Amino acid sequence: MSTVKFPPGIKVFSKIADFRQWRRGLLLERKTLGYVPTMGALHQGHLSLVQAAKERCDHVALTVFVNPAQFAPTEDLATYPRTLQSDLDKLASLGDGVASAVLVPQVDEMYPAGIDLDVSKQKGTFVEVLGLSNQLEGVTRPNFFRGVSTVVSKFLNIVQPEDVFFGQKDIQQCFVIRNMIRDLHFPTNMHICPTVRDENGLALSSRNAYLTASQKKHALVLSQSLKHMESLYKSGNRNAPALIEAGVNLIEKARQQVETLDEGWKIKLDYVSINSADDLSELKGEIPKQDGCEKVKGIFQQHEYMTELEFESVTTLCSLPRYMNLALFRAIDMLNDQNDQVTFEQFERSWPLLIQEHIKKSSIDDIHSLMYFILKKPESDYLTPDDFLPVLEDIVLNHPALQFLDDNVTFQERYIETTQNILSYKQFYVLYCKLWSLDTDHDLTITETDLTNYNMGAMTRLAVERIIKTGHIAAFADTMVIAEDDPAAIETEISPVVNPLDSLTYFDFICMLFVPEARRAAHILFRVSVVRS
Numbered sequence: 214m215s216t217v218k219f220p221p222g223i224k225v226f227s228k229i230a231d232f233r234q235w236r237r238g239l240l241l242e243r244k245t246l247g248y249v250p251t252m253g254a255l256h257q258g259h260l261s262l263v264q265a266a267k268e269r270c271d272h273v274a275l276t277v278f279v280n281p282a283q284f285a286p287t288e289d290l291a292t293y294p295r296t297l298q299s300d301l302d303k304l305a306s307l308g309d310g311v312a313s314a315v316l317v318p319q320v321d322e323m324y325p326a327g328i329d330l331d332v333s334k335q336k337g338t339f340v341e342v343l344g345l346s347n348q349l350e351g352v353t354r355p356n357f358f359r360g361v362s363t364v365v366s367k368f369l370n371i372v373q374p375e376d377v378f379f380g381q382k383d384i385q386q387c388f389v390i391r392n393m394i395r396d397l398h399f400p401t402n403m404h405i406c407p408t409v410r411d412e413n414g415l416a417l418s419s420r421n422a423y424l425t426a427s428q429k430k431h432a433l434v435l436s437q438s439l440k441h442m443e444s445l446y447k448s449g450n451r452n453a454p455a456l457i458e459a460g461v462n463l464i465e466k467a468r469q470q471v472e473t474l475d476e477g478w479k480i481k482l483d484y485v486s487i488n489s490a491d492d493l494s495e496l497k498g499e500i501p502k503q504d505g506c507e508k509v510k511g512i513f514q515q516h517e518y519m520t521e522l523e524f525e526s527v528t529t530l531c532s533l534p535r536y537m538n539l540a541l542f543r544a545i546d547m548l549n550d551q552n553d554q555v556t557f558e559q560f561e562r563s564w565p566l567l568i569q570e571h572i573k574k575s576s577i578d579d580i581h582s583l584m585y586f587i588l589k590k591p592e593s594d595y596l597t598p599d600d601f602l603p604v605l606e607d608i609v610l611n612h613p614a615l616q617f618l619d620d621n622v623t624f625q626e627r628y629i630e631t632t633q634n635i636l637s638y639k640q641f642y643v644l645y646c647k648l649w650s651l652d653t654d655h656d657l658t659i660t661e662t663d664l665t666n667y668n669m670g671a672m673t674r675l676a677v678e679r680i681i682k683t684g685h686i687a688a689f690a691d692t693m694v695i696a697e698d699d700p701a702a703i704e705t706e707i708s709p710v711v712n713p714l715d716s717l718t719y720f721d722f723i724c725m726l727f728v729p730e731a732r733r734a735a736h737i738l739f740r741v742s743v744v745r746s
């Protein structure tokens with residue numbers, strides 16, 4: 214590291230303790246951190262993960278570490294490309310403030326008990342994800358995923374990111390890490406990002422540096438054979454052995470071509486295999502439909518149709534969070550009879566329509582993209598606040614902390630209206646309680662009498678008048694700036710509400726607490742009542 218020039222704006226750490234100190238600073242500033250684990254030799258694939266992380270988080274950190282534990286004694290640990298200077302320069306080229314920090318730790322700090330490549334001689338702590346690590350890549354690299362899970366769990370402990378980003382290119386690695394994060398309760402959200410390819414279609418990979426131009430050209434047979442199998446599958450061929458044979462045939466042709474070239478290298482096929490997207494188990498016969506319809510069919514067996522509330526089990530089986538229940542139900546109902554009932558036939562017809570755009574545009578695991586396509590209006594390519602209404606409604610109906618709203622439809626509506634437009638749940642809750650104690654007859658209007666009686670007459674006449682008057686000014690402001698806990702403010706539009714001059718409506722009350730000029734009135738309201746009582 215001594216000869217490496219650190220680009221300004223990117224912190225480079227070699228000691229874990231120094232990195233941790235920097236990380237603590239972010240926590241104190243309440244900034245979020247996205248994390249991209251790498252083995253260095255960065256290319257556009259890695260940089261796309263950094264960009265995805267920056268879109269979601271305030272700061273992005275990378276680790277660059279060629280992890281011995283994932284290399285077999287026969288593999289390329291010694292020759293793996295190590296290009297730190299060019300890695301840092303590439304990160305800097307993304308622009309100021311995109312990558313904030315890079316940790317480049319030493320092997321002995323990462324493995325305090327030492328790390329022997331021979332697993333039978335290893336000492337120390339290792340993490341193994343059983344059931345996912347020994348098929349596919351795990352056949353030729355039997356200890357590879359043990360090494361990956363071990364080092365990623367060490368890094369998740371060190372980096373403590375809110376979000377971590379992996380490439381779909383290494384799909385089995387994604388499965389292993391996803392289950393490890395779940396099983397070990399790491400408080401981190403995992404994101405799987407699409408594979409970045411070169412202009413010819415070859416997936417970018419640090420080890421591509423080992424390949425000649427001719428080898429790169431012939432390596433394209435990998436994605437070509439997979440695509441060929443995919444198109445046969447999509448046109449209705451669901452027989453796993455037949456699909457595999459079609460893929461193997463293309464690879465065999467490429468193998469023969471290379472043999473006739475006589476360039477001193479060979480294509481050797483490791484495996485072609487079709488595996489379940491649930492648990493990576495090998496699919497050997499007819500492939501069941503993977504679009505969610507088959508799984509859901511069982512639930513419909515006991516029902517001719519389902520209503521909104523019954524639909525919850527379908528939503529969960531579609532891998533959606535349960536607060537998406539009303540949104541999913543209504544999206545399907547909208548594509549059908551709009552009679553508040555959904556039959557299996559309707560689900561089977563509509564679900565592929567709902568997910569087709571998502572599948573075209575996103576990685577398989579991107580649940581947020583799926584939610585986006587379900588929530589948005591079919592004719593729009595963006596979301597508007599009202600698209601979130603079913604989600605809010607669902608939360609109000611089901612969130613345990615909101616059960617107090619159960620019998621109070623008026624306040625359910627107010628809650629949805631307010632949180633959708635301007636407030637967080639926490640903010641609404643505090644204001645709701647305050648309004649409830651002021652508005653003693655619960656007519657959603659605060660009158661002078663309500664204020665005068667509040668807290669056993671704690672407020673003076675002048676204070677009451679000022680509150681009512683400022684409340685009216687606030688209600689006519691058409692832009693509100695809400696200072697959240699975070700200093701960054703949110704701007705939102707509200708429509709003015711006209712109301713009698715001697716009382717405040719629910720919206721006056723909300724505006725009054727958030728419009729800057731009106732905060733004085735809010736101070737009077739809360740301060741006077743506290744001081745006097």
Ligand SMILES: Nc1ncnc2c1ncn2[C@@H]1O[C@H](COP(=O)(O)OP(=O)(O)OP(=O)(O)O)[C@@H](O)[C@H]1O
Pocket residue numbers: 250251252253257258259261262378379380381382383406407408409410416417418419420421
């Ligand atoms: N082409 C790519 N597109 C998107 N992500 C990628 C791509 N290549 C690698 N990644 C992701 O970058 C992260 C770090 O990978 P790594 O440093 O091993 O690079 P690599 O190119 O996969 O290296 P190797 O050639 O050794 O497999 C992993 O999550 C990996 O899936």
Ligand SMILES: CC(C)(CO)[C@@H](O)C(=O)[O-]
Pocket residue numbers: 250251252278280283361364365383386
């Ligand atoms: C996740 C990882 C950085 C662990 O060393 C590595 O397996 C990789 O680069 O994909």
Ligand code: BAL
Pocket residue numbers: 252283383
């Ligand atoms: N991207 C996977 C790392 C490895 O093959 O070692």
